[in-house]
Structure formats: structure tokens, C-alpha cells
Amino acid sequence: MSVTKDTQLELHRMMMLIRLFEEALEEMFSRGLLHGTMHLSIGQEATAAGACLALDKKDLITSTHRGHGHCLGKGADPYKMFAELLGREDGYCRGRGGSMHIADLSNGNLGANGIVAGSLTISVGAALSFQLQKKENIVLCFFGDGAVNEGSFHEALNLASLWNLPVLFLCENNQYGMSMASEKAVAGESIASRGHSYGIESIQIDGNDVEAVYESVSTCKDEILSNNRPKFIEAVTYRYRGHSKSDRNLYRTSEEINFWKDEKDPIKRYIGKLLEQGITEVDLKEIDEEVKNTIRTSVKKALDSPLSPITNLEEDSYA
Amino acid sequence: MSVTKDTQLELHRMMMLIRLFEEALEEMFSRGLLHGTMHLSIGQEATAAGACLALDKKDLITSTHRGHGHCLGKGADPYKMFAELLGREDGYCRGRGGSMHIADLSNGNLGANGIVAGSLTISVGAALSFQLQKKENIVLCFFGDGAVNEGSFHEALNLASLWNLPVLFLCENNQYGMSMASEKAVAGESIASRGHSYGIESIQIDGNDVEAVYESVSTCKDEILSNNRPKFIEAVTYRYRGHSKSDRNLYRTSEEINFWKDEKDPIKRYIGKLLEQGITEVDLKEIDEEVKNTIRTSVKKALDSPLSPITNLEEDSYA
Amino acid sequence: MPELSVGQAINNALSLILKEYPNAFIAGEDIGIYGGAFGVTDGLLETFGEERIKDTPIAEDVIAGLAVGAAMTDSKPIVEMQFSDFIVNAMDPIVNQAAKLHFMYGGAVNVPIVVRGASGAGTGAAAQHSQSLESWFCHVPGLKVVTPSNPQNAYDLLLHSFVDPNPVIFMEHKLIYKIKDDVVLNNIPSNSELLGQAKILSEGNDITIVSYSNMVNAVKGAISSDELSEISAELIDLQTLSPLDMQTIITSVSKTKKLLVCQEAPANSSVGSTVISNVVQSDAFSSLSIAPKLVSGLHSPMPSAKHLETTVIPQKEDIMQAIKDMV
Amino acid sequence: MPELSVGQAINNALSLILKEYPNAFIAGEDIGIYGGAFGVTDGLLETFGEERIKDTPIAEDVIAGLAVGAAMTDSKPIVEMQFSDFIVNAMDPIVNQAAKLHFMYGGAVNVPIVVRGASGAGTGAAAQHSQSLESWFCHVPGLKVVTPSNPQNAYDLLLHSFVDPNPVIFMEHKLIYKIKDDVVLNNIPSNSELLGQAKILSEGNDITIVSYSNMVNAVKGAISSDELSEISAELIDLQTLSPLDMQTIITSVSKTKKLLVCQEAPANSSVGSTVISNVVQSDAFSSLSIAPKLVSGLHSPMPSAKHLETTVIPQKEDIMQAIKDMV
Ligand SMILES: Cc1ncc(C[n+]2csc(CCOP(=O)(O)OP(=O)(O)O)c2C)c(N)n1
Numbered sequence A, B: 001m002s003v004t005k006d007t008q009l010e011l012h013r014m015m016m017l018i019r020l021f022e023e024a025l026e027e028m029f030s031r032g033l034l035h036g037t038m039h040l041s042i043g044q045e046a047t048a049a050g051a052c053l054a055l056d057k058k059d060l061i062t063s064t065h066r067g068h069g070h071c072l073g074k075g076a077d078p079y080k081m082f083a084e085l086l087g088r089e090d091g092y093c094r095g096r097g098g099s100m101h102i103a104d105l106s107n108g109n110l111g112a113n114g115i116v117a118g119s120l121t122i123s124v125g126a127a128l129s130f131q132l133q134k135k136e137n138i139v140l141c142f143f144g145d146g147a148v149n150e151g152s153f154h155e156a157l158n159l160a161s162l163w164n165l166p167v168l169f170l171c172e173n174n175q176y177g178m179s180m181a182s183e184k185a186v187a188g189e190s191i192a193s194r195g196h197s198y199g200i201e202s203i204q205i206d207g208n209d210v211e212a213v214y215e216s217v218s219t220c221k222d223e224i225l226s227n228n229r230p231k232f233i234e235a236v237t238y239r240y241r242g243h244s245k246s247d248r249n250l251y252r253t254s255e256e257i258n259f260w261k262d263e264k265d266p267i268k269r270y271i272g273k274l275l276e277q278g279i280t281e282v283d284l285k286e287i288d289e290e291v292k293n294t295i296r297t298s299v300k301k302a303l304d305s306p307l308s309p310i311t312n313l314e315e316d317s318y319a
Numbered sequence C, D: 001m002p003e004l005s006v007g008q009a010i011n012n013a014l015s016l017i018l019k020e021y022p023n024a025f026i027a028g029e030d031i032g033i034y035g036g037a038f039g040v041t042d043g044l045l046e047t048f049g050e051e052r053i054k055d056t057p058i059a060e061d062v063i064a065g066l067a068v069g070a071a072m073t074d075s076k077p078i079v080e081m082q083f084s085d086f087i088v089n090a091m092d093p094i095v096n097q098a099a100k101l102h103f104m105y106g107g108a109v110n111v112p113i114v115v116r117g118a119s120g121a122g123t124g125a126a127a128q129h130s131q132s133l134e135s136w137f138c139h140v141p142g143l144k145v146v147t148p149s150n151p152q153n154a155y156d157l158l159l160h161s162f163v164d165p166n167p168v169i170f171m172e173h174k175l176i177y178k179i180k181d182d183v184v185l186n187n188i189p190s191n192s193e194l195l196g197q198a199k200i201l202s203e204g205n206d207i208t209i210v211s212y213s214n215m216v217n218a219v220k221g222a223i224s225s226d227e228l229s230e231i232s233a234e235l236i237d238l239q240t241l242s243p244l245d246m247q248t249i250i251t252s253v254s255k256t257k258k259l260l261v262c263q264e265a266p267a268n269s270s271v272g273s274t275v276i277s278n279v280v281q282s283d284a285f286s287s288l289s290i291a292p293k294l295v296s297g298l299h300s301p302m303p304s305a306k307h308l309e310t311t312v313i314p315q316k317e318d319i320m321q322a323i324k325d326m327v
């Protein structure tokens, strides 16, 4: 498979959008504008961007507590995301969800989830709907390396395999749960080998190589739809920031963090590749400026937008 | 390893005890003497007898809803078991547990459990105690093929492997959950291969060959204690009776049931082997008579014993 | 008008749903060829096939979780918890997902699922197969909780639960499955108006008795006993435990001036305590002529032996005694 | 007498336990080098090593389940649920195992475990990280439930929970972790006599206010406000929610003739409803001069935005209003 130039630029643009979106959040947080905590995926943009851009709008994703990238990747409006984190009426969840729980049904995002592994069984159910409705779409389920050890993971993969459901399990292995190194938490050979044990074809990829992610998700999607079998991808990546805002990063070295930042950064690496392939600094600069502008205006608009009105929340609890 | 003649006779005796114990229960049930349902392991005696007799008294077991065999195997008094099922004061649980929940701490049985896979995490905790207390004992955790698909199974095996706990997971694969064939419920290669995926050495054995069970449990125990690694055995067996008393057996053929009864019965097969090896019909007859007698007198004594008095059950709920 | 047991009535309701809603399916353990542990789904596999009657592995978390995901994507799942005790393994999808997603996502999604389960004691199945856990779910905003007591309301309430746009926990007491009565086989309603409505089973002036699920039948036995024939009791079957129909209860108590609540579950943090607490916080407080009373199961796990089991569960005689003490 | 925050007080209690009980250990997610999501186990790994401070995978079911198995075999486990909301993943070991085994096995085993968890809202963590689920566990026979409100009782109650022979659910409201006060570092008690004892925080004659956990602090704020300086309120901190110390409450209500209960959790099937229900079923019913009242969280999942979150959680002002309405 070869990735077109347009797609390449789009992949770059999306990674930049995610990075700048989260850097803007960080800055808003430090200015005391945000209530609650948040989980930044800075450093992991390639997985979200590559995976989501390989999908159709009608393909669904389920996301995690570290879900800003997934959400943007699937086409969400940064303005509505900022608005959500600021508790504004225009936010995706009208200020009820916040950072950890943004859903964007219009773009096929079934929602971020504050519960580790909470979306695995949900993705299986959504895939069952596709199967029953005979739709040619898949569900892509994002989860972290920490989620692999929850009972839900096991039950979800077993059922998806037994019932031949069109679901792509995508583990973002950023090598740590909150503080626990994945090798201390996952017994056995590897995370990908866990998929095998349910009879699900599983591969491990470089999650910081955005084209590799894009291509393997595209291929997996095709295979899922042609073989009627679920698939499993372990994408190896790394987060630069602490787990959440209260993290002192005691469980890893700054050498390790710097190694990933310096040597493996998905955006830097991809820029290098694109320049080699003849895309110009000017092309990229134009994209980056546009993204910066989007973020800047979105933040401003969100800050200027009205708070979510206080409605009857007991009534809002029921459909 | 060679099994001594004494052990051989003991293995035979134990299988007979379990068989006759449950046949007596069946008969009591049909006479309306028992309240509640029960799960009979008739046909599966070799696994319980072989496994339990390979353990020391200080080794622990955890058991299941189909646990009469495990309990007897670990040395329980049939009288106290009958008494329990009849709601008598002398019952192991003073009439509070019944068929599905007999514990016998004095013989190292941490208890049967009415929850499928309910004892897996408990066995891991008990094994952790052994590890912390530096004891040279293991915990043998019995569970059915149906339990393999519960989230608890996954979490328990992962942790046992990570922490090098002295636990032997023993799956009694009688090929059905309640009505669901194990191959429709367990995705992937085999139940034993599930063990592998956690880095736990796993084997499949003939669960109707009592010596094979005895020997592999003995070997596994030695290895667990010398390597400090958990182990996993899948013992293939078959239940003759319905899942519980309400089963119409619609999910399997009578041919299949008869095949196992006629060709694979663990007791019949073992008698054949023992006779070949020079043990006489008279030896066996003596054992069988003794067992019959034990059952007969235990039933009678239990029926004659007083009901559990009605105490303050709210107080009994707390230690 | 056929005479049906509760089990058959539910089976009929399920059949009708599957017939009329192509996007409806049922999932659960042993619900196919076995027909369910209590026979409720008997015959449905034959009629509707494996696509719609989905036998699952023993894995309650994914059973409930798949229902949530399916419901968010235009399917209409009904799932069975073989014994409602096993719902403990499905608390995340039910409590942290189904109950919250509609609100948490700002109203953008609905999660219309029905989780049916066999609840209650009386069969000697002991502590892990005999619980009445419905009170828990009433504590969880976003869930509705429904408990039938007889064939007709089992049939109707299940249809209404099905068309409700919210997740509904539907608890069927094991001992009601065999209760038989004539049942009007109503059509599927266009909305769930029956949910949230208590039903006055008998009108009376001396005392209001509030109950639900199988305990309603024990109360019926008590008030129709010869010994109590002089007493005019108003019996209210809650039917829906969340939301509670407090208006019906308060109106009744204001009339009778006495309130007795009867349930099988233990008292602490329960439906019965809530009913009493709500009544005394209402205007009806001042009309109460004596202290209200809750007859409930003991605060004890369920023992297996019959004579101990009946000690834990309120019996007709206990209810009669409470009525006599109050009137 | 050191000044400690609640977090530090619990940390001290844990330290003491680990020092004095070689068979005690702690297990949970990120409790080692990270020191726990709320810093409660900070430094314990250094002192006690990996054998006793056991960092686990993210797997709540086995965390609680291993505690049950360990407790049955002479260990004394304390486990941490990072946020108590995740206890939904551990309901089987807690509810169907820990709570029942002692009774179900006829008294042959004890399951002395402590399950600590960070509960409650107020940090903007939204619906899945802000629940107050303690009422559920009060509904389960066999469990004890404990909720500290300040550094001293956090310290003492944890020690008493530890020596109790039963499974104890110990819910620490997130917002109390930072509250500081002088703490007497008592020794480990020989029995758990403190469990089941409510504490009268201030004596008064005009109204009895029952509360627990962080809401106690809101009530304190309310009754010490200038606006209410004329009102003599008797404030009772339940401390233990199961078993409930009804005697202390009833005695107080008989004196003040008025009962207000304040909690963060929603009302249905809750501790607060139980307190009111129990009081009106007692002799205190006739001494009540007006209807009792429960101020509780809304029946709604917790929203993330601050202004919505404070709408769901009772605020000092809501409590003041309720008091003014009643006195
Ligand atoms: C059921 C559950 N347990 C624990 C947590 C607390 N928690 C939130 S994120 C997290 C780490 C998750 O690690 P991973 O799955 O690898 O995702 P990552 O944070 O690395 O993206 C933990 C322990 C939770 N939210 N849900």
C-alpha cells in the first residue's frame, strides 16, 4: 500500500492538531482555567492520528481516559472539545463529561471512557450491531497496556473471536499503566501474544510511526471485513507527560523520557521523512500555521462561550 | 514415578466413595429429603480423587459448585457432608452452606463456591499467604471449563504468573458449561493454551485416568515448589448426569453420554487395570463393601441427627 | 385470554418483542437450547434462531457490556442474568456505563437495555444464589428498576421496560415463575407509561401496605386470611422501584394513617427504608397515627437449610403479626 | 501530638500496622513508588519493601479476591481501590465471597480484610470517579462499612477496622485527604470497639443532625456560621455506617425532637434513608415535632463542570437552609 501525498499531509496535520490541542490544554490548566484532572497523550499522536485517519466516518471508535487524540482524529471540532473541558454549553457533553468522557457520535466516536478497559465490551456490542445490521464497517477499540489485565479485556476478546465480530482491538502500549511498567503487569510473552490466545490474529507495530499505524489499520480493516474475524494490534508508543496532573514521574528516568522525545518523537520523525520525500518546509509551515490558528481561535471562542446552564440534572439523567 | 499398591487401592477406594456418596444423594433427592439443587460429578471421580490424593493435608484446595468429590478427596467425613445437605447441626456449615458451599478447613479445603470462577482469585490469595509465610505447600484450584471465560480467570492467572505464586490451576474440562459445549465458549486453540499465554506451563491430561491425574498433580506440585512457578492442568473428563436437577440434557446426545459411560468410565477402567496388575477381585470387593457401609451408616446417622437450631442469624453473619 | 405462568408470560412478551423489533435480540447463559435456567426463553431459539437468541459463555461482564454497545448503535438488547446474584460481575457496564452514558455524554446517546435476572430466595440455593439486590440499582441515577409480581404485570412491565429509552433492571423473583393466571396479551406499547406507576391491588382504610415482587403474594395471603378478615388493608404493589411512585403511596397513607412496608431484602439501604423515609418527609407525616413499620429479610446471608431460610425471609405469619400489631 | 492531614494520618496507621503485624500487607494499583493516586501510601514501599507493599496490575477483581484468599489463610490484607468507583469490578469477591463466607461456611472461617477506597465528588472527575457507593455495602449482610471525616478518626477507625475479624469497607472521601489536625497516634487496639459507635461532635437541643464522611465538615461549617449562631444543634458523625449506631441517634432525637440527615450520596436506598426509616420506626417517632428531613445529593450522575458539580452535591448553604426551615 502506498500513502498518497494528501494523506501524508493529513497525517502530519492531525498529529500537529493533537499536539497543539493538548499543549493548549496544559497551558490553560496551569492558568487555573480547568476544573478536574486530565490525561495528555503528548508523544502518542501517531497512533491516534494514523488509526483514525485509516477509518471511514461510519466506522466507530471507542476511546479511553487518554482520548483527546482519538477524538480529534475521528474529526471532532477542537472548539467543542475546549468548550467541554471548560464546562460550556457548546461542549460535546454540555459540561457533563469533561476531559475523560467526550463522545462525538456524529463522527463515529462512541466515547472516551474513564474506566480502564471500560470500553472493550462496549466495542464488542457495537460490532455485534454492525454484524446484525450487515454493515460493512468496523469498530476500532482503543485501550492502553494497563487495560490488558482487566477481566473485561478477556471476556471481550473471547466473545469477539467466538462470534467473528468486526472489531479491531488497538492497544496503545505506552509501556506504563499509571506508574507500573507494562512488563511487570502483563505476564507472558507480549501483549500481542495475548490476542493470539483467543485465536485472534495479532501484530505488534511501531506506534510512533504514523504511516505504519495508518497502513496496518487499513489492512486490518480490509481483512476484518473480508474474513469476518476480529484483529488485534499492539502499537508501541510513549507518553512524555505524567499520567495525570498529579504525577511526579518517580517510576521512570528522565533519560528514558528524553530518549523518546529526542529519538522517537512521532512528529519529528515524520517531518524528517516527509522532507526526504520531497514535501517542502513551506508546505508544512502552512499546515502548522493553520493548525495553530485553529487552536488559538478555538480556545478563544470557547473561553468566550457561555457556561452550560444549570438545568434539572435529575431529569437530564434519564432519556 | 510409580504408584504403590497402597496408593492404587486408595485411589480406587476414593473414586468409589465419591460415586456412592453421590448416588446416595441422588436417591435421597428423589425421595424428597433434600431442599435445593445439587451438582453431581458422577463420571468425573478420577480427577477429584487423583488430584486430591496427590496432595498433603496442608496443601489447600479451592472447589466449585460441583465439589463433593473434591471435598471427599481431601478427606472430608461423608457423615458431616450428608448432614450439611440435610440442614443438620453436625453439617460442615451447620446447614448454612448446603451442597454448593462446603468448606472443610481441617483437611485443607478452603471451600466449594457457588460462583463460577469465584474461587480462582481466592486461590491466588491463599497461595500468596503460602509465599509470604514461606511454606512448602501449594494451593490447588479446581474449576470447570465454563470458568475459563470469566474475567476472574484472566486476572487470577495473570497475577499468579507475575508473582510466582505456588498455585496449581486444575481445569476439570467436562466439555460443557451448563449446556454450552466448551468449544463454543472458549475461543482459541485449547483451554491448556490459555495457561500458556500467561507464561504458565500448561498440560492437557486424561482426567478419567486416575493414575495419570495423580501423577501429573504430584509432578506439578514438585515443580511448583522447586521452580516457584504456578502450573496449569486441563483434565478432560465428562459428567453423566444433567448439570443440576433441572437439566433435560437437550444439548447432547444419549450416544455421547453412553460412550463415556461405557468406554471411558474412570472406575471401570481402573478396575480393569488393577486386575491386570494382579490386584484381586477380592481386594476390590472388600474395599467396595467398606465404602458401601460407610455411606449407608453415614446417611442413616445424618438422617437421625438433629436439625441445626435456629440461632440469631444476624449475629451469625459476623465473626 | 390464556392462563399463563409468569415464566410463560415473560416468554410471550419476549416472543412478541422479537417478532416486532427486528433489531431486538436476547443474550445470556444457556438461554438457547436449554431455554434458560428457569425455562423463560424456552422455544425461542427454534423460532428466532441463533442470530437473535445468543447463548454466551459464562461471562457476565461482557454480556452486559455488549448490550450497552449494541444499544448505543441501534440494537435493542435484552440480556439475562441467570441468577441476579451474578450481576455483581456486570456492575461496571451497568453502573458505570449504562446508567451514566446518557447524562455523561450530554444527552447525545441513549442506552435502552433490559437486564433481566432471577432474584430472591426460597429454593434452598443459599447465599450466592438467593439475593434480592434490586435496592442497589435504585441508588444508581440513570437506571430504572422494575419488579413484577404476577403473570399480567410481568408481561406488561417487560414490554414497557423494553420500549423505555433507559437501561432497566428487571428482577424476576424465582418463586413467581410458576404462579399462573389469565393474561391479556397486550400489544407492544408506544411508550413506557407503566414504569413509575405503583398499582393499588386492594383498596382499604385501616392500613397501607406497600410491597413488591414476590412479597406482594405473601401480603395477599396475609390480608386474605380469615384471621384478618375484619381489617381493611390497602395493598400497593410498587411494580417499579425506580422511579418510585411516591404520590400513590402518600395519598394512601394520608387516608389510612398507617404504613407497613414488606420486602424480602434486608432493611439497610433498601427500597423499603426509602419508602418510609420518603413518606415521613412528606405531608403524610402529620397524618400518621402510629410509627410506620418495615418487615424485611434479616440482615444475614441466605442459609441453605429450609428451616433456616424461612427464618431469614419474612413469612405470611410475620406480616400478619405486623398488621395485628398496627391495627 | 503531630499535626497531620487525613492522608498522613492513614499513612501513619498503615505504617504502624505493617510494623506490628508481620502478616499484614497492602495491595493495590500504584501504591508503591507512586505512593497511591492520593499519596496515602507514600513512602511505605521504601520502609516495607515489595513483599508487603504490593503494586498490582489494573485488575480490581483479583485485588479484592486475593485479599479474601489471603485473609482465610492467616494473612491480614489491606487493599486499596484507587477510586472507590472501581469497586464495581470487585463486587464478586467483596459481596459474594468476603461478606458471605463466614456465615456460609457455618462460622468455620473469618475474612478479615480492609478495602480502602477514595470516594466522593468535588474534584471535577465526573461520573465515573466521584461516586459515594457506601450505601450499597450497608445493604450487604456480613460487611462492615466505615467512613472517617477527619484526621483523628481516620487514624483510629482504620486501626479498629484492621483488627475487626470481618471484611470492612473503608471509604475515604477525596476532599478530606488534605484536612489537617492534631492527631494522637494511638496504639493498635486489641479489639474493634470503635466500630459501630457514632460520635456526637457537638451537643445541642434544637435539632439532631446526622451526617458522615466529608458532609460532616459541611454541616460543621453550616452550624458554626454566624447566621445560625442562635441554633443549638446536636451533630452526630456516624463514623460506622454498618452496623449503624441507632441508639445514639434515637437518644438524641428523643431530646431534640427534630432530625436532619445530610449526605453526599443520592437518597434512594441510602444510609440517610435508613437512618430516617429506623428513627421513625423507633420510640423516637412520637417525640418528633416535625417531619424529619434528608439533604442528599441529587439523583444524577456527577457532572464534570464545577458549577454543575456543586449543584449535585449538597452545599453548606443547602444545609443552612434546611436547618432554618426546620428550627
Ligand atoms: C477500572 C479502573 N481501574 C483503575 C483506574 C485508574 N486509572 C486510570 S488510567 C490508569 C492507567 C491506565 O493505564 P493504560 O491502560 O496503560 O493507559 P494509559 O494511561 O497508559 O494511556 C489507571 C490505573 C481506572 N480509571 N479504571
Ligand SMILES: Cc1ncc(C[n+]2csc(CCOP(=O)(O)OP(=O)(O)O)c2C)c(N)n1
Residues within 6 Å of the ligand: B039, B065, B066, B114, B115, B116, B117, B143, B144, B145, B146, B147, B148, B174, B176, B177, B178, B243, C029, C058, C082, C086, C089
Ligand atoms: C458467575 C456465575 N455465572 C453463572 C453461574 C451459573 N452456573 C452454575 S454452574 C454453571 C456451569 C459451569 O460450567 P463449568 O465451569 O464447566 O463447570 P461444570 O458445571 O461443568 O462442572 C453455570 C452457568 C454461576 N454459578 N456463577
Ligand SMILES: [Mg+2]
Residues within 6 Å of the ligand: A144, A145, A146, A172, A173, A174, A175, A176, A177, A178
Ligand atoms: Mg499505558
Ligand SMILES: [Mg+2]
Residues within 6 Å of the ligand: B144, B145, B146, B172, B173, B174, B175, B176, B177, B178
Ligand atoms: Mg464444565
